[in-house]
Amino acid sequence: MNKQQSYNLTLKIRRFDPDSKRSWIQDYHVEAGRILRFVDLFRKINDEQDPNLAWSSSCEHGQCGSCSVKVNGKPLLACELLVENAVQYFKTITFQIEPLNVAPVVRDLVVDISTAYERIDQIKPYIIHPAPPPTENNEYPITPHELERYVNATRCINCFCCSSACISSHKTFLGPNAMLATIIRVMDPREQEKDQRLKILYSENGIYRCHSSRACSFVCPKEIDVAHFIAVAKEGRITEQE
Amino acid sequence: MNKALQIRSTIHCDLLIIGAGGAGFRCAAEVLEKKPKTRVIALTKGSHPQKSHTSTAQGGLAAVDPRDPADDNIFHMFDTWKGSDCSADQNVVRKICGAAWEQILWLENRGMHFSRDPDGRLSKRTFGGHTLNFGESSAYRAVFEADRTGKGIMDTCWGETLKRGISFINQCLATELLFKENQCLGCIVFRQHEGEFIRILSKATVLSTGGSGQVFKITTNCRQNTGDGLALILQSGLPVMDPEAVQFHPTGIVGPGILASETLRSVGGILRNRKLEPFMEQYAPKMKDLAPRDLVARAMASEIREGRGIVNPDHNVEHVWIDLRHLPDAVHEKQIPEVTGFFKKYLNLNPKEKLCPVHPSNHYHMGGIPTNEFGEVQTSSQEIIPGLFAAGECAAASFHGFNRLGTNSILELITMGKFAGEKALTFLEKFPDQFPEVEGNLSFLRFSNYMEASGKDNIGQIRDALRTLMTENMSIFRNEGGMLKTIESLKELKHRADKTALSSKSLRMNQELVQHWELDNLLTVSMAITQAALNRKESRGAHFREDFPERSDNFNYHSLISMEQFGKVELERREVDMRLFEEKGQHADKFGLIERKY
Ligand SMILES: Cc1cc2nc3c(=O)[nH]c(=O)nc-3n(C[C@H](O)[C@H](O)[C@H](O)COP(=O)(O)OP(=O)(O)OC[C@H]3O[C@@H](n4cnc5c(N)ncnc54)[C@H](O)[C@@H]3O)c2cc1C
Ligand code: SF4
Ligand code: SF4
Ligand code: FES
Numbered sequence: 143m144n145k146q147q148s149y150n151l152t153l154k155i156r157r158f159d160p161d162s163k164r165s166w167i168q169d170y171h172v173e174a175g176r177i178l179r180f181v182d183l184f185r186k187i188n189d190e191q192d193p194n195l196a197w198s199s200s201c202e203h204g205q206c207g208s209c210s211v212k213v214n215g216k217p218l219l220a221c222e223l224l225v226e227n228a229v230q231y232f233k234t235i236t237f238q239i240e241p242l243n244v245a246p247v248v249r250d251l252v253v254d255i256s257t258a259y260e261r262i263d264q265i266k267p268y269i270i271h272p273a274p275p276p277t278e279n280n281e282y283p284i285t286p287h288e289l290e291r292y293v294n295a296t297r298c299i300n301c302f303c304c305s306s307a308c309i310s311s312h313k314t315f316l317g318p319n320a321m322l323a324t325i326i327r328v329m330d331p332r333e334q335e336k337d338q339r340l341k342i343l344y345s346e347n348g349i350y351r352c353h354s355s356r357a358c359s360f361v362c363p364k365e366i367d368v369a370h371f372i373a374v375a376k377e378g379r380i381t382e383q384e
Numbered sequence: 385m386n387k388a389l390q391i392r393s394t395i396h397c398d399l400l401i402i403g404a405g406g407a408g409f410r411c412a413a414e415v416l417e418k419k420p421k422t423r424v425i426a427l428t429k430g431s432h433p434q435k436s437h438t439s440t441a442q443g444g445l446a447a448v449d450p451r452d453p454a455d456d457n458i459f460h461m462f463d464t465w466k467g468s469d470c471s472a473d474q475n476v477v478r479k480i481c482g483a484a485w486e487q488i489l490w491l492e493n494r495g496m497h498f499s500r501d502p503d504g505r506l507s508k509r510t511f512g513g514h515t516l517n518f519g520e521s522s523a524y525r526a527v528f529e530a531d532r533t534g535k536g537i538m539d540t541c542w543g544e545t546l547k548r549g550i551s552f553i554n555q556c557l558a559t560e561l562l563f564k565e566n567q568c569l570g571c572i573v574f575r576q577h578e579g580e581f582i583r584i585l586s587k588a589t590v591l592s593t594g595g596s597g598q599v600f601k602i603t604t605n606c607r608q609n610t611g612d613g614l615a616l617i618l619q620s621g622l623p624v625m626d627p628e629a630v631q632f633h634p635t636g637i638v639g640p641g642i643l644a645s646e647t648l649r650s651v652g653g654i655l656r657n658r659k660l661e662p663f664m665e666q667y668a669p670k671m672k673d674l675a676p677r678d679l680v681a682r683a684m685a686s687e688i689r690e691g692r693g694i695v696n697p698d699h700n701v702e703h704v705w706i707d708l709r710h711l712p713d714a715v716h717e718k719q720i721p722e723v724t725g726f727f728k729k730y731l732n733l734n735p736k737e738k739l740c741p742v743h744p745s746n747h748y749h750m751g752g753i754p755t756n757e758f759g760e761v762q763t764s765s766q767e768i769i770p771g772l773f774a775a776g777e778c779a780a781a782s783f784h785g786f787n788r789l790g791t792n793s794i795l796e797l798i799t800m801g802k803f804a805g806e807k808a809l810t811f812l813e814k815f816p817d818q819f820p821e822v823e824g825n826l827s828f829l830r831f832s833n834y835m836e837a838s839g840k841d842n843i844g845q846i847r848d849a850l851r852t853l854m855t856e857n858m859s860i861f862r863n864e865g866g867m868l869k870t871i872e873s874l875k876e877l878k879h880r881a882d883k884t885a886l887s888s889k890s891l892r893m894n895q896e897l898v899q900h901w902e903l904d905n906l907l908t909v910s911m912a913i914t915q916a917a918l919n920r921k922e923s924r925g926a927h928f929r930e931d932f933p934e935r936s937d938n939f940n941y942h943s944l945i946s947m948e949q950f951g952k953v954e955l956e957r958r959e960v961d962m963r964l965f966e967e968k969g970q971h972a973d974k975f976g977l978i979e980r981k982y
Contacts (some may be wrong), residue, residue: 175698176698177639177730185844189844189848192887193886196893196895199432199434199607200607202606203440203726205440205535206434208430222729224729224732226732236553246892247894248892249892254553256432256555259432261770266543267546267752268546268547271542274493281492283500283504283943285502285739286501289500296497296539297532300432330495330497369465
């Protein structure tokens with residue numbers, strides 16, 4: 143297959159200026175090699191056209207969840223989206239790029255992620271009451287089989303793509319990633335405080351707000367089957383001992 | 385001075401953590417656990433602490449399991465000493481290796497999801513440079529959480545500190561340390577969202593700002609790693625130690641330089657050249673592909689130089705291959721899924737079927753803020769600065785000397801972080817109730833220069849020029865001519881940067897403004913690296929001089945470099961601690977000035 147080496151793209155980026163509180167859409171025309179990432183495009187815009195365009199990133203290889211944006215409506219990591227793949231997936235060379243709708247916008251594509259994190263903080267993302275290991279000065283034994291039940295949920299990087307895609311979480315629902323963080327600790331044998339966990343899980347803001355659309359699983363850049371974990375929790379199967 | 389620049393408010397706290405990565409978090413957790421209700425504030429430059437660079441550490445965490453009949457702390461100490469090319473400090477090596485397993489259990493007991501063996505115990509894997517019996521065979525010494533070990537540490541420590549009431553200030557810059565009569569009393573902070581400066585007065589302050597990899601064009605480091613901690617220290621008239629000791633990771637993925645972890649080699653990946661020869665056999669007959677990073681990186685660069693590299697058409701760079709095709713599916717899927725995923729994601733290539741292009745990528749800064757074994761920051765005459773601590777990649781105690789072994793960095797975070805926390809606790813006990821008044825002035829000076837500059841240029845382009853310059857002249861091979869040229873070019877770039885006007889004068893979430901400030905730090909750190917490297921007329925660990933290819937006993941010391949004003953450097957020395965050798969205990973002979981062969 144003969145691959146096209148570069149593309150002339152149009153990026154329609156949603157801008158917001160906190161000083162004037164003005165919001166608008168700005169078009170940028172960018173020529174880009176086939177395996178440049180969208181974060182590279184933003185940097186290219188800063189270096190060549192507009193140093194003011196604000197966007198977020200940190201690791202730039204899909205490990206930290208800082209660079210989430212919506213591209214043509216789909217929440218994703220801008221550091222993982224290659225030009226070639228974007229053109230193929232969305233079947234276009236014009237892209238609408240918006241900030242995630244999970245927290246107030248600070249400027250352009252930058253949102254106040256700390257606010258979004260407050261939902262995770264609420265579910266207590268730590269072991270509330272750790273079980274002491276059966277033999278002192280040792281690890282708490284967990285077999286690979288036991289770990290396998292929830293290890294996938296621990297891969298979540300809190301990029302909030304799922305929350306952005308989940309209609310329910312725009313209201314009272316704490317959101318798919320907050321649910322994952324709770325479910326992990328219900329399933330982790332080292333957590334003794336299961337009651338508090340279950341209360342949160344089955345509370346007003348908990349999993350019953352989820353209507354099983356599976357949008358979360360569909361958009362998760364880590365390919366975590368979030369909806370599956372939530373379904374298992376709804377059925378009450380997460381508290382079962384193996 | 386620009387009128388918009390003023391201190392909006394002053395906050396008081398007991399402990400200030402500048403940089404909530406692995407080291408900063410472990411330190412905060414220690415203090416909060418031992419003394420609940422301590423007022424701890426942690427700063428981070430990213431949007432949230434969980435986004436810190438530690439979250440990307442993949443491979444593992446070295447620690448000798450006391451239950452392991454084959455392994456022993458003394459072997460870990462030896463490997464670290466040998467790996468450092470005889471320039472780690474032996475008091476630090478002993479202290480860290482001795483505390484390692486306890487710290488692993490600390491993490492495990494608090495919920496870290498380590499990978500397990502069939503009996504439910506922590507699994508272990510081998511890593512380059514880690515051996516049994518003083519180099520005899522590979523040691524299984526690295527515990528890990530699949531290929532997200534750093535994330536495991538971050539999630540655990542973040543949770544622990546959150547549980548115990550830490551306060552975070554995210555997306556901010558520490559722009560200036562505050563001192564009164566040599567005692568550190570906190571810092572000035574620029575809050576990016578609000579575009580405001582605040583003053584934080586703290587009884588104890590910990591610098592844990594991480595690495596400086598953005599100095600180089602091809603790097604595994606995240607966007608925030610602009611060496612701010614080192615620049616803050618230099619700006620305060622204090623020294624940095626061994627800045628010339630910069631590590632290049634052999635297997636950066638062609639393009640941006642994303643790290644393909646050492647794990648790829650420890651699970652059996654083989655480096656090959658254009659003729660598909662497994663070339664490491666010639667450079668390190670015993671350890672082969674598992675030899676330490678600097679040797680592997682130099683071998684790869686030599687293969688490329690001698691015409692046995694391959695050109696990548698998309699990025700137009702030369703590289704060699706790593707071959708993963710022969711590894712069983714289970715290894716691909718269970719042990720290295722994230723890393724092999726990178727090749728798929730960033731190159732659209734399947735490592736089960738195809739060779740993967742890799743080239744050396746800047747990875748780690750061994751040099752940093754000089755501290756003693758407790759994390760207390762020192763002056764050039766090795767006096768302790770009361771109230772100031774440093775830990776993690778921005779610090780140099782020095783555990784790694786001139787070359788760090790894989791898995792030893794995140795071990796350093798959780799041990800030195802804890803030690804610094806312990807010391808800070810005793811320091812807090814003695815602190816008087818009343819805070820002395822201090823003000824800062826350097827931040828406003830720097831920021832008002834940025835606001836008032838009027839030249840037409842682009843910060844991003846100057847940064848790119850700097851990074852290319854450093855990659856070309858200050859990477860794996862260095863020589864005097866190249867370094868002298870680099871120093872001149874750095875001065876020119878600094879001159880250009882100083883004149884560059886901002887395209888918007890808004891202070892709120894103005895990335896260009898932040899990048900200008902970061903660029904100044906990158907320039908400062910680059911200058912320190914280059915000057916110290918020029919002065920070190922020998923090759924040691926990751927510092928390789930083509931004009932002086934051998935290690936020389938005349939340079940058995942740490943370089944200390946101060947630079948209050950850009951380009952005006954003062955060089956001093958710190959002796960390497962060799963007490964394991966000098967105490968003449970069992971195996972003392974292994975800790976002398978030994979040869980570094982693998
Ligand atoms: C891809 C990759 C993989 C790695 N894998 C391993 C491994 O397997 N094993 C191993 O031992 N090591 C590994 N390392 C090295 C290791 O990850 C780092 O050395 C280590 O994480 C550094 O931790 P830290 O706590 O010092 O800093 P970081 O985690 O980088 O944290 C620094 C913090 O300081 C903040 N900060 C910086 N500047 C400022 C400022 N001016 N104001 C306020 N806050 C600031 C940052 O935002 C961040 O929160 C790896 C490194 C990379 C790049
Ligand atoms: S499955 Fe539930 S949690 Fe997931 S997106 Fe749909 S409503 Fe939200
Ligand atoms: S579950 Fe997936 S999409 Fe949701 S925050 Fe975690 S990593 Fe992101
Ligand atoms: S920048 Fe870290 S996930 Fe994209």
